[in-house]
Amino acid sequence: MGGITSALMGIVAVLGRGVVPADEPLLHADDLGALRGDGVFETVHVRAGVAWNLTEHLARMARSAERMELALPGADALRGLAETALAAAPEQEEAALRLICTRGREYGDEPTVYVTLNPIAANLPEIRRDGVKLMLASIGYPLEPADVRASAPWLLGQVKSLSYAINMAGQRAARAAGFDDLLWVSADGWAMEASTASLMWIDGDVLCTVPPERTSILPGTTSRFLLDHAAELGLRGEERMVRPEDLSHTDGVWVASSVRGVAPVTRLGEVDLPVGALNAAMLELAGFPVAELA
Ligand SMILES: Cc1ncc(COP(=O)(O)O)c(C=O)c1O
Numbered sequence: 001m002g003g004i005t006s007a008l009m010g011i012v013a014v015l016g017r018g019v020v021p022a023d024e025p026l027l028h029a030d031d032l033g034a035l036r037g038d039g040v041f042e043t044v045h046v047r048a049g050v051a052w053n054l055t056e057h058l059a060r061m062a063r064s065a066e067r068m069e070l071a072l073p074g075a076d077a078l079r080g081l082a083e084t085a086l087a088a089a090p091e092q093e094e095a096a097l098r099l100i101c102t103r104g105r106e107y108g109d110e111p112t113v114y115v116t117l118n119p120i121a122a123n124l125p126e127i128r129r130d131g132v133k134l135m136l137a138s139i140g141y142p143l144e145p146a147d148v149r150a151s152a153p154w155l156l157g158q159v160k161s162l163s164y165a166i167n168m169a170g171q172r173a174a175r176a177a178g179f180d181d182l183l184w185v186s187a188d189g190w191a192m193e194a195s196t197a198s199l200m201w202i203d204g205d206v207l208c209t210v211p212p213e214r215t216s217i218l219p220g221t222t223s224r225f226l227l228d229h230a231a232e233l234g235l236r237g238e239e240r241m242v243r244p245e246d247l248s249h250t251d252g253v254w255v256a257s258s259v260r261g262v263a264p265v266t267r268l269g270e271v272d273l274p275v276g277a278l279n280a281a282m283l284e285l286a287g288f289p290v291a292e293l294a
Contacts, residue, residue, distance in 0.1 A: 013085040015073060015113035022116075031112055033102025037163035039111075040064040040072065044082070045258045046095035046117070047287065051082055053258070056221040061099060064159045071111055072101050078113070085117045094120045096259045102162065120259055127180075128283055131264035131275060132255060134194060135179035136244055137170055142188035149216035157216025167195040181255065183244065183268065190215065191244050197257035198223035201242065201250045202235065202276055209256075211239035222256040226285060233281050244268055252276015261288040 010022035020026065032038040042057040051057075058075045065072035072078075078099055085097065095117055102112040141148050149157030156163070174182040174195075183199060184192040192210060193199055198220035200209045207230040212219040227237030247253050253265040253273055262282045264275040276282075 011085045011089045011117040013081050013088070013115050015077065015081055018084055019088045026114060027102075027112065028105050030106040031102055032104060032106060033100070033112060033162050035106065036103075037161065037165065038068075039100065039102030039162040040068060040070060040160055041098055041100045041162055042160060043258055044097040044099070045261070046086065046092070046097050048093060049086055049089075049091040051086065051097050052287065053221050053225060054079060054082065056224065057099070057258075060160060060219065060221065061101070064161065065101065067153060067156065067159045068161060070101065070103055073111070073113055078115075081113070081115050085115045089117050092119060094124075094259075096120055100162070124260060127263045128261055128288060131266035132180040133178075133267035134181055134183040134255070134265055134269070135174040135177050136185050136269040137173065137182040139184045139186055139192060141186065143186040143190050143215055144188050147214065147216055155216075158212055158219060160218055164196075170195045179267070184217075185244060186215070189243050191242050191247065193217040193220075194255045194257075197255035197260060197263075199242075199253070200226065200256050200262070200282075201247055201253045202278060203240075203250045205235050206230075206238050206240075207233065207235040208238050208240045208242070210241065214239075214241065220256060222258055222261070222286060226256060226262070226282070229285055232285055233278060245271075248273060252278055252282075254279075254282060256286070261286045 012022045013019045027034055040061055042061045044054055044057050045052045058078055062072055082097060098116045100114055104111045149155040170182045181194050183194055191199055192215050198209055200223055209223040210217060230237035247268055248271050254262045256262045264279050265273055
């Protein structure tokens with residue numbers, strides 16, 4: 001990733017304390033978020049000082065916490081904390097807000113809850129315009145006859161937990177092989193999701209994404225929003241299973257996530273993909289500045 005668009009805002013706000021100095025230590029050494037990756041988080045796109053789709057992010061965070069049996073504060077408290085951080089920052093056109101809730105200290109009984117607010121990576125406009133190359137990477141288990149994650153809650157299917165070490169290892173492997181990111185593929189050949197983004201594609205007049213219920217991937221707030229608003233592009237939104245080799249016959253493939261927005265996939269494994277004619281329209285539909293595509 002590139003640098004940072006402006007001086008680091010570095011706003012940090014802690015539940016019960018408010019804004020704290022961003023460069024001072026925050027976690028105890030025995031915080032289970034740090035020790036075990038035991039907690040949940042959300043990353044939210046901020047547009048002109050407003051956290052976009054915050055309600056949907058808070059709903060997903062609550063679902064993640066429930067599946068991890070984690071005591072998450074109520075949505076009002078989290079929303080208030082987010083607003084405290086936003087109020088303390090100089091307004092930026094775009095920023096990234098993270099909400100974090102860990103299981104707290106090893107022998108404690110209170111979660112650790114804080115938010116951070118930071119600038120977006122400087123190269124995001126280029127990524128939205130020029131796209132990403134995805135390496136195909138096996139997740140190691142099949143989805144048929146049954147998805148093991150659906151019946152094994154400890155595998156944390158559909159949960160946005162703090163345990164992202166596997167996702168980061170996947171990104172490193174992809175970059176080492178000359179790609180920007182990867183597309184996880186089930187052992188029986190179904191496309192799933194990128195390391196931190198949902199897969200989307202247009203097939204004729206249908207805007208598609210992979211069904212989270214069927215695959216245990218993370219239900220993306222961006223892909224959901226785009227599916228729900230597909231009619232604005234004259235399309236219908238649908239969740240579909242797809243094999244990577246069938247994506248090269250579609251009318252455009254994208255990765256979608258909150259801060260990145262949508263970025264066209266220009267290479268999938270060994271296959272080059274043309275940028276779909278609707279790239280600017282997709283970005284606009286997601287509410288991102290299209291001027292930056294020029
Ligand atoms: C594994 C994974 N899938 C999908 C997404 C996309 O989710 P969203 O659109 O809510 O950012 C993310 C984003 O964080 C992710 O980490």
